[in-house]
Amino acid sequence: MVRIGALVAVAAAGSGAAAGYLGLVTGAVPMDLGVGRRTRRLGPRSVDITAPRETVFEVITQPYLGRQTRAMSEKVTVLEQGSDMVLAAHRTPVAGGRLTATTVETVRFTRPERVDFRLVRGPVPTVTETFALHRERAGTRLVYSGELGTDLWALGRWWGDAVAARWEATVAATLSAVKQEAERRAAVG
Incomplete structure (x- = not known):
């Protein structure tokens, strides 16, 4: 009888740990x-875009302030909208697409030079990010920078590194998509 009770306790603990991890x-x-808060930098990462700053700003803000494409509506849901800020849920595939991570962030717009993001709910306690748009002779330089914070000292640092790797890969894909769309619009316009 003791063995069955111990097995049930181990199974319950394992299930609880798995559920907590998921x-x-x-x-x-x-x-x-x-407790044991540690922060790490995200970026900086920059991309030069052959398009006016206003066009780049419009591309970045369209999922939040404009009409969304069907593909974008699967990734971003605006929960609340104000004149210069939205509260939005962002969905990102993780674990090879088997899971979806959902973060909730405030997104603040300072036309046409920056877009700021602040994590409200997600896999880490804090994230702040900025997309800064700088006029350049040939168009716009988009500079991404941020900070990610975790708790629990070394364990948090390990978790933060794991989350940051996926976070920055997602940002890199976003920067590439923004560049492609802004340059397409600039060529058409």
Whole structure:
């Protein structure tokens, strides 16, 4: 009888740990303990875009302030909208597409020079990011920078590194898409 009870306890602990991990990875169970907080930089990363700054700004803000494409509506849902800020849910495939991480972020717009993001709910306690748009002779330089914070000292650092790698890969894909669309619009216009 003792063996069965021990097996049930181990199975329950394992199930709880797995559920906690899945909740953390997907952002469904955010953890903000405020203990052993560590921060790390995101970026900086920049891309030169052969398009006017206003066009680049419009491309970045369209999912939040304009009409969304069907593909974008699968990635971003605007939950609340104000004149210069939105609250939006962002969905990102993780674990080879088997899971979807959902983050909720405020997105603030300072036309036409910057877009700021602040994490409200996600797989880490804090993230702040900026897309800064600088006029250049040949168009626009888009500079991404940010900071990601985790709790629990070394364990948090490990988790932050894992999250940051996926986060920055997602940002790199976004920058590439923004460049492609802004240059397409500039060529048409």
